[in-house]
Every structure is written in structure tokens, then in C-alpha cells.
Amino acid sequence: MSKQLQFKLVLLGESAVGKSSLVLRFVKDQFDDYRESTIGAAFLTQTVTLDDQTTVKFEIWDTAGQERYKSLAPMYYRNANCAVVVYDITQAASLEKARSWIRELQRQADPSIVIALCGNKADLAARRQVSEEEAKKYAEEEGLMWAETSAKSGEGVHEIFTAIAKKLPTTTSPSARGGARTGAAARTGVDLNKQAANAPGQNEPCNC
Amino acid sequence: MDEEYDVIVLGTGLTECILSGLLSVEGKKVLHMDRNDYYGGDSASLNLTQLYRKFRPDQSAPAELGRDRDYAVDLIPKFIIASGELTRILVHTDVTRYLEFKQIAGSFVYRDGKISKVPSTEMEAVKSPLMGLFEKRRAKKFFEFLQGWKDDDPATHQGVDLDKDSMKSVYEKFGLEPGTQDFIGHAMALYLDDDYKTKPARTTYERIVLYTSSMARYGKSPYIYPLYGLGELPQAFARLSAIYGGTYMLDKSIDEIVTDADGKFVGVRSGNETVKAKQVVGDPSYFGAGKPAEGKARVKEEGKVIRAICFLKHPIPGTEDADSVQIIIPQNQVNRRNDIYIAKVSSTHNVCAKDVYVAIVSTIVETDNPEQEIVPGLQLLGPIYDKFVSVSTLYTPTTSGQDDQIFVTRSYDATSHFETVVEDVHNVWKQMIGKELVLKKREVEVEA
Numbered sequence: 087m088s089k090q091l092q093f094k095l096v097l098l099g100e101s102a103v104g105k106s107s108l109v110l111r112f113v114k115d116q117f118d119d120y121r122e123s124t125i126g127a128a129f130l131t132q133t134v135t136l137d138d139q140t141t142v143k144f145e146i147w148d149t150a151g152q153e154r155y156k157s158l159a160p161m162y163y164r165n166a167n168c169a170v171v172v173y174d175i176t177q178a179a180s181l182e183k184a185r186s187w188i189r190e191l192q193r194q195a196d197p198s199i200v201i202a203l204c205g206n207k208a209d210l211a212a213r214r215q216v217s218e219e220e221a222k223k224y225a226e227e228e229g230l231m232w233a234e235t236s237a238k239s240g241e242g243v244h245e246i247f248t249a250i251a252k253k254l255p256t257t258t259s260p261s262a263r264g265g266a267r268t269g270a271a272a273r274t275g276v277d278l279n280k281q282a283a284n285a286p287g288q289n290e291p292c293n294c
Numbered sequence: 295m296d297e298e299y300d301v302i303v304l305g306t307g308l309t310e311c312i313l314s315g316l317l318s319v320e321g322k323k324v325l326h327m328d329r330n331d332y333y334g335g336d337s338a339s340l341n342l343t344q345l346y347r348k349f350r351p352d353q354s355a356p357a358e359l360g361r362d363r364d365y366a367v368d369l370i371p372k373f374i375i376a377s378g379e380l381t382r383i384l385v386h387t388d389v390t391r392y393l394e395f396k397q398i399a400g401s402f403v404y405r406d407g408k409i410s411k412v413p414s415t416e417m418e419a420v421k422s423p424l425m426g427l428f429e430k431r432r433a434k435k436f437f438e439f440l441q442g443w444k445d446d447d448p449a450t451h452q453g454v455d456l457d458k459d460s461m462k463s464v465y466e467k468f469g470l471e472p473g474t475q476d477f478i479g480h481a482m483a484l485y486l487d488d489d490y491k492t493k494p495a496r497t498t499y500e501r502i503v504l505y506t507s508s509m510a511r512y513g514k515s516p517y518i519y520p521l522y523g524l525g526e527l528p529q530a531f532a533r534l535s536a537i538y539g540g541t542y543m544l545d546k547s548i549d550e551i552v553t554d555a556d557g558k559f560v561g562v563r564s565g566n567e568t569v570k571a572k573q574v575v576g577d578p579s580y581f582g583a584g585k586p587a588e589g590k591a592r593v594k595e596e597g598k599v600i601r602a603i604c605f606l607k608h609p610i611p612g613t614e615d616a617d618s619v620q621i622i623i624p625q626n627q628v629n630r631r632n633d634i635y636i637a638k639v640s641s642t643h644n645v646c647a648k649d650v651y652v653a654i655v656s657t658i659v660e661t662d663n664p665e666q667e668i669v670p671g672l673q674l675l676g677p678i679y680d681k682f683v684s685v686s687t688l689y690t691p692t693t694s695g696q697d698d699q700i701f702v703t704r705s706y707d708a709t710s711h712f713e714t715v716v717e718d719v720h721n722v723w724k725q726m727i728g729k730e731l732v733l734k735k736r737e738v739e740v741e742a
């Protein structure tokens with residue numbers, strides 16, 4: 087019997103490490119060298135099917151650039167089930183930033199959150215400043231998943247998301263846990279969209 | 295910061311965030327700044343640490359209240375009226391996808407020393423102690439008249455001209471008692487005072503229709519409320535703005551609104567950097583509100599509101615243990631000019647720890663002892679675990695901004711919902727853009 091589970095996934099990391107590019111590669115299998123920012127593409131979904139026919143649907147939240155001046159809204163990371171913390175292997179400072187995000191997650195997030203550390207821009211290995219050993223050792227110490235990826239070539243991208251999907255608790259639906267927001271499918275509140283469509287005659291502008 | 299922007303938005307209150315979101319969607323290059331390190335400005339929801347820092351800087355929150363992050367305490371008590379304009383903006387911008395809403399469980403009104411539920415169904419109306427039997431019949435006729443009203447069908451007008459006849463004369467036509475008038479005008483049309491009675495009945499008619507259609511939408515009460523508090527609303531619109539290219543900078547001191555020799559807007563100075571833009575819009579606190587006037591006064595005072603945030607360890611007595619309620623104390627009932635409001639939410643809305651209830655009592659200040667004025671509201675709450683009282687001045691802009699390209703939004707008023715906030719958005723938009731705001735449905739993003 088197949089089942090579908092939905093999880094909220096957030097991307098964290100310094101600006102320009104390739105968070106949006108990783109999402110674009112994963113969701114649409116595209117890459118664009120000259121993309122300026124993340125316009126319009128900050129809420130995407132992608133489904134991964136596991137061997138046992140379980141499908142895991144990721145509700146992916148991109149930062150929309152709000153991390154740039156440390157202005158990420160709490161709404162962004164609220165109820166995240168998994169976090170992909172990205173650094174750029176050609177920028178040593180970006181690993182430092184990733185570490186501080188991971189500390190923040192360990193301090194603030196639900197202890198069951200699945201965290202993957204992701205060294206992006208692996209295609210630029212010639213300009214590498216962060217060694218595989220260093221990052222891997224850190225990830226092991228902190229109990230994080232770790233991989234190097236290239237949003238540009240696609241290397242490692244699908245693999246890391248699939249590995250996260252496997253690690254998520256597929257036995258209990260996240261919606262069973264109080265408070266966890268798991269997307270439209272699992273929502274229990276009122277649906278404004280639905281009601282708006284069949285509430286005739288209202289909202290006409292006041293013409294008095 | 296040497297880029298130049300179309301618009302700089304100052305303050306991340308709801309009004310500013312809606313404007314910022316809509317401006318970005320319109321294709322404007324927006325820089326949005328806030329002096330605080332959190333979103334929401336005056337319409338933020340605070341966790342315990344932030345709440346104590348604001349009201350009692352020398353005290354920390356008692357451990358008994360539970361985890362800091364379980365709290366999102368609204369500074370401004372408002373609910374979203376289900377069929378109102380804010381709902382429409384939320385749906386049209388698709389910002390609903392970042393939010394989850396729950397109903398407010400009940401709406402109550404104070405009458406002759408006790409509170410009664412505002413009927414939400416015909417059954418409840420029949421049983422309600424708010425009116426006697428004959429008055430119920432008269433009220434039924436009145437509501438049937440409103441429901442049947444069609445502008446272009448004089449047969450439905452029963453001789454009434456909504457645009458000329460006062461609401462008072464309409465009440466009289468149906469023979470409604472003063473208590474019923476209080477109930478309709480204050481608990482349904484949500485007027486804060488009685489000035490509406492002498493004005494043409496049209497606006498009251500529209501407000502009653504808004505109330506009843508909102509009530510009909512989800513049942514229970516006409517209101518909905520976002521999980522994690524009202525502070526989620528500005529964050530959601532800020533996200534919309536960011537997605538459409540808006541740049542966000544919190545925790546930035548705003549030191550000067552720079553103008554040219556003619557007083558026209560040039561840019562905003564923060565420290566020794568000045569960012570240039572064609573227009574600036576922000577809340578009154580960025581334009582001299584509360585400070586001695588230096589140079590041109592851009593805002594003026596327009597009354598004061600007192601708000602008391604109360605933590606309770608029990609639901610409000612007499613509300614059928616509802617997890618959330620609005621209670622209206624009509625002014626006539628307590629010899630005032632303005633109504634007293636109570637808005638209560640709880641852990642059902644993820645705004646506080648389990649078994650805690652957050653009730654905000656508020657009214658427009660009429661005397662120089664405002665705390666005394668809200669006593670009738672506080673008395674309905676039962677034992678109060680803790681209370682944070684503030685008196686805020688309401689500010690309104692003195693100019694339209696057309697000449698200097700400096701636009702100022704209004705303070706959050708004492709009304710119980712966001713309709714006046716959306717009105718302000720429409721007004722400011724019209725001044726800034728020179729056209730009416732038309733809501734276009736946002737294109738749906740491709741799902742893989």
C-alpha cells in the first residue's frame with residue numbers, strides 16, 4: 087500500500103551559496119548562471135518516491151533573499167521538518183555561517199528536525215577552500231547528514247533530497263504531531279480560498 | 295547600499311507590509327527597513343522575552359508561564375472579519391499559503407450586567423435572552439428587510455432611502471428598543487460610538503451585511519485568526535514582497551528623512567549612509583510621532599487608545615469555556631461614549647502555553663484616568679494572572695504626500711478588525727501610484 091507524507095523543508099545558509107539554485111535543480115532540473123535573485127520561486131513542492139512506494143512530498147521554502155541582511159522572518163522556519171544548510175565549498179566563511187545556522191537549529195528547532203549540511207558548487211573544486219574531510223568530520227560530530235552538490239551540474243542534488251526523505255519519520259504522519267504545519271493537505275483550519283470562491287455577492291467595493 | 299530604489303518602506307507593521315508586498319508585485323523596486331530586530335512594528339506578536347523587554351525591562355518572565363517560544367502575544371487586539379477586505383487581499387495575493395487560520399469561537403455582548411452570545415444561527419436567535427418575544431418579531435422584520443434589500447428594486451425598500459434616511463429613523467420605523475439598537479449598532483455593525491445613528495443608514499446597512507455574511511461563512515463567529523498570532527500577517531506579506539524582489543533590512547536605525555531644498559524626498563539616512571529612492575512610506579513613528587516637532591510636522595494626534603494585555607489561567611466566565619471570544623461592552627451600558635472591547639485567544643491558536651488565555655481589554659480614552667475606564671472589562675475576566683497596560687496615541691498624516699513624495703500610514707485604531715487598515719492601504723496606494731488599487735490574482739507557481 088502506498089502512502090503520501092508531506093514535510094516542510096527550509097533552506098538556510100549565507101546569501102549566494104546556491105540555495106535557490108539547488109531548489110531549482112531539484113524541482114525543475116534547471117540551472118541558470120545569471121539568475122539575479124529568486125523572484126517568484128519561493129514556494130515549491132517536489133515529490134520523492136521511496137523503494138517501499140512511500141511518496142514524500144517536500145513543501146520547499148526558499149528564503150526569498152531575506153537572509154541577506156539577517157532579516158529572515160520566524161514564519162519561515164516555524165514547524166520545519168527538515169533543513170538543508172548550504173555552504174559554498176569555494177568560500178571558507180560560508181561554512182562558518184552554516185555552523186552558526188546549525189547551532190541555531192539545535193537550540194531552537196524541534197529536536198526531531200532532520201538537518202543536512204550541503205557543500206555546494208562542487209563543480210568548482212579547483213577553487214576549493216573547504217576540504218571534504220573537514221566538513222564531513224564536523225557533520226559526523228554533530229550527527230548531521232552531509233554531501234557535496236553542484237546545482238550547476240546536478241551532481242548529488244537528487245541524492246541528498248532522497249536521503250533526507252528516507253530519514254524522515256515515515257511511520258507517523260507529521261500531521262499527527264500537535265502544531266506541526268504540514269501544508270494544505272494536512273491543514274485543519276479554515277480554508278479562505280475555498281470559501282471565497284463560493285461566497286457570492288460579497289466584497290463588492292463600497293460605492294456610497 | 296548605493297543602489298537606488300523606487301520606494302523605501304519604513305516599519306514592518308501590517309499596513310506597511312501589505313503595501314510593500316503589493317508594490318513589489320507591481321514591479322517596484324522596494325527597500326523595506328525596520329528599526330526593530332523583529333517583524334511587525336506596532337502590530338507585532340511578541341514572545342515572552344520580547345513582551346517583558348517592552349513592558350518590564352527590569353524583570354524576566356516567570357518560569358511558570360512556560361516556554362518563551364510558545365508565546366505570540368498580539369500588541370493590537372484585532373480579528374479578521376471573514377468576508378472583509380483583508381480576506382480578499384490575502385486570497386488575491388495568495389499569501390494564504392503561508393498562513394493557517396482558525397475561527398474565533400464566539401462573539402458576546404454585554405447587557406444589563408451580564409454577557410450573552412451574539413446569536414450565530416436562527417436557533418440561537420430564537421433562544422437568545424437578548425430580546426423579549428415581541429422584540430424578536432420586530433427584529434426579525436428588520437433583518438428580513440435588510441436581507442431583501444435590492445438597490446434597483448424599490449419594492450424592497452419599504453419607503454426607506456438608505457442614502458437619505460438616518461439609521462435612527464430606520465430603527466424607529468421597525469420599532470426597535472434602545473437595547474436592540476445597541477446590540478445591532480455595536481455588536482453587529484461594530485460601531486464604537488453612537489454617532490452613526492444620525493447619519494444616512496447606508497453604511498450601517500453595509501456593516502450589518504458584512505457581519506452577517508461573515509458569520510454565515512464559517513459559523514460560530516464572524517471572525518478568523520491566524521495560528522501563531524496576528525504578527526504572522528505582516529511576515530506573510532513581507533515574504534510576498536521579498537519573493538517579488540523586495541529587500542529586507544531589520545534592526546536598522548533610521549536617522550533622517552533626507553529632503554531637497556524644496557522639501558521633496560531624496561532618501562533615508564541610516565548612520566552615515568543615505569539610501570536614495572523616489573518615494574518613502576512608513577508608519578507615524580518614523581515621521582516624528584511622539585517626538586517634539588522639529589521642522590515640518592507630518593503627523594498629528596487623533597485620540598488615544600488604552601489596551602490591557604491580560605494573562606488568565608481560565609477561560610472568561612460565562613463564555614461556555616470558549617477557547618477564543620470577542621466581548622463587546624456597548625458604551626450606553628456603562629455610561630461611556632465609546633465601547634469597551636475584549637479579545638481573547640489561547641493555545642488553540644498557538645499564541646500561548648496550554649491552559650493560559652490571553653485577553654486584551656481596550657477602549658478609546660475619554661478621561662485622564664484611562665485605567666479606570668476599562669474596569670468594567672477587567673471585571674468580566676475573573677482573576678487576572680498578570681496585566682500589561684499601555685496607552686497609545688493614534689496618529690494620522692497631515693498631508694497626502696503628493697508634494698514631497700513622503701507618505702505616512704495611520705496608527706492602528708480601536709476597531710475590532712482590519713477593515714480600516716485595508717482602507718488605509720487603498721488610500722496610501724492611490725496617493726503613491728495615482729490610481730486605484732486593483733487586485734489581480736497572482737499567477738500560480740508551477741508545481742513539479
Ligand SMILES: Cc1cc2nc3c(=O)[nH]c(=O)nc-3n(C[C@H](O)[C@H](O)[C@H](O)COP(=O)(O)OP(=O)(O)OC[C@H]3O[C@@H](n4cnc5c(N)ncnc54)[C@H](O)[C@@H]3O)c2cc1C
Nearest residue numbers: 160163164165166190191194195196263264265266341363
Ligand atoms: C533556524 C531556526 C531558528 C529558530 N529561531 C527561533 C527564534 O529565534 N525564536 C524562537 O522563538 N523560535 C525559533 N525557532 C523555533 C521555531 O519558531 C519553532 O518554535 C520550532 O520550529 C518548533 O515549532 P513549534 O514551537 O510549533 O513546535 P514545538 O512546540 O516545539 O513542538 C515541536 C513538536 O514536538 C512536539 N512536542 C513539543 N513538546 C512536546 C512534549 N512536551 N511532549 C511531546 N511532544 C512534544 C509537538 O507536538 C510538535 O510536533 C527557530 C527554528 C529554526 C528551525
Ligand SMILES: Nc1nc2c(ncn2[C@@H]2O[C@H](COP(=O)(O)OP(=O)(O)O)[C@@H](O)[C@H]2O)c(=O)[nH]1
Nearest residue numbers: 101102103104105106107118119207236237238
Ligand atoms: N558554479 C556554480 N555556481 C553555482 C552553483 N549553485 C549556484 N551557483 C551560482 O551562485 C550564485 C548564487 O546562487 P543562488 O542560488 O542565487 O544563491 P542563494 O543566494 O543561496 O539562493 C548564482 O550566480 C548561481 O548561478 C553551483 O553548483 N556551481
Ligand SMILES: [Mg+2]
Nearest residue numbers: 105106124151
Ligand atoms: Mg536565494
